[in-house]
Amino acid sequence: MSTTPQSPAPTGMYTPGDSSAWSQRYADAVMNTFGAPQRVLVRGEGARVWDDEGRQYTDLLAGIAVNCLGHAHPAVVDAVTGQLSTLGHVSNLFTTPAQVELAETLIALVYPGLSAAESRVFLANSGTEANETAFKIARRHGGADRPRVLALENSFHGRTMGALALTHKAAYREPFEPLPGGGEFVPADADTLRAAMGEDVAALIVEPIQGEAGVRPLPEGLLATAREITREAGALLIVDEVQTGMGRCGAWMAHHLLAPGIIPDVVTLAKGLGGGVPIGAVVATGQAAHLLGPGQHGTTFGGNPVCAAAALAVIRTLRDEHLPERAAALGRRWSEQLAALPGVSEVRGSGLLLGVALEEAVGHAAEVRDELMDRGFIVNAPRPDTLRLAPPLILSDADADAFSQVLGEVLTSRTTREARA
Incomplete structure (x- = not known):
């Protein structure tokens, strides 16, 4: 398939299922200051975003602590x-x-x-x-x-x-x-x-x-x-x-x-x-x-x-909506939950700015980040041994619990693989 665009699609008109090579167009048009984009995101609502293939993610990074009310909040x-x-x-x-x-x-x-x-x-x-x-x-x-x-x-x-x-x-x-x-x-x-x-x-x-x-x-x-x-x-x-x-x-x-x-x-x-x-x-x-x-x-x-x-x-x-207080309460609960997972050595931070420190046996945090994205969660890895969570302050308990479960599964699987290697 040709990667040369005939004409740019209007902003916001991208439809899930389109197969245009957005990443290649990005590489051809945008200065390489950020490296290759991890996904092409086209829509967001609340704590959810969707990519160009229609896949849904829970956004636990919020544009690096930016989207405090999530995506497309009616007030904004x-x-x-x-x-x-x-x-x-x-x-x-x-x-x-x-x-x-x-x-x-x-x-x-x-x-x-x-x-x-x-x-x-x-x-x-x-x-x-x-x-x-x-x-x-x-x-x-x-x-x-x-x-x-x-x-x-x-x-x-x-x-x-x-x-x-x-x-x-x-x-x-x-x-x-x-x-x-x-x-x-x-x-x-x-x-x-x-x-x-x-x-x-x-x-x-x-x-x-x-x-x-x-x-x-x-x-x-x-x-x-x-x-x-x-x-x-x-x-x-x-x-x-x-x-x-x-x-x-x-x-x-x-x-x-x-x-x-x-x-x-x-x-x-x-x-x-x-x-x-x-x-x-x-x-x-x-x-x-x-x-x-x-x-x-x-x-x-x-x-x-x-x-x-x-x-x-x-x-x-x-x-x-008392969201600072909400961040404090959910952060305390989530920190305790995350710290109890196998493969987690420490949880640092306060409220809904958390660093999940990983044990050496888990491997590089960026690899964990990629596996989590494949499972539908967006986080980032500011250090080789740390995942950063900075979700919207509207994040639900259910979303936090779902992430903890998946992170536990990913870390357990990785620890087992590393032990066998």
Whole structure:
């Protein structure tokens, strides 16, 4: 069969059973930055997606913690449709009610109980852009006297040049060096952090749970220590909640759960904030909220009223349906269930951001991921020994139970095969 398309099919018009070579067309048209796609997905509803052959999957990755309400949620669909039919884009030479209301709402979510008067929001398009903005805030805070910005080992803050300078994995950074200067990596250890901190440090950026590292929460007490030592040194504390925020970990922000009472200077958000619509945000308080002035930062699409309306719909739905609390309850139950499976050495994380660590006898996590996909479940493998689960927060108990059963079967089968080999 020829793989040369006569004319592209209209978006959304793909019918299960079509046999067009979408993967080959992808390879011929799209830059090879992600490798070959695992499947061609054409439709989604709730926690389900369907591929181009009509096969159904339970989506336990949610676009990597993005689709917090699942696929095609009516609240998001209605918000986007209604806003786009009214006013789609205006640039940041103007504002819109949706932009203003979202900023006000985010301040209240990130800094509950704190006076909103000293807090401000910058709306961006993604997590890496939010972290770029935070990096620029750190630079404005530090100036020439504070050139150092600390990040933790095993961190991931994005792939654009500034965020990449704060991302630990050498394979991501080295092809693009020299990167913006001043970034340093420190082990997630209180004593080492204290030793690294000084009056020449502009900021420390941390993830409450390191997702790309295999869903690893920071050691107990480290966030509180980070707040203490940054305050003493006059440095900013930046908390990257891009993956962990918006109810995913069982609270609106993971740092609310893991270090109650601390007040970061800057918090970055994205992923679940838009429920599938691209949006990021930087929420800052105190001096950090006022460091960027007119002309010092900008974005064409950030704060777009369509994306802002989607984010407001997501927040309302999370609140009205008590989904952060739901994530906490299901996460506790699911973690216990998964940890009891043969071949599982540990379950890490919080709420519905879980890392399932596999015993060596099981083999590579990517192979387990592929077998699970063949059985109708989408997960990913951020590390060779870890599966990551970041499903929609609407996931049912029955879907969680079904996955646990299939994972147990897959791991048992693999362990038996490895033992015979």
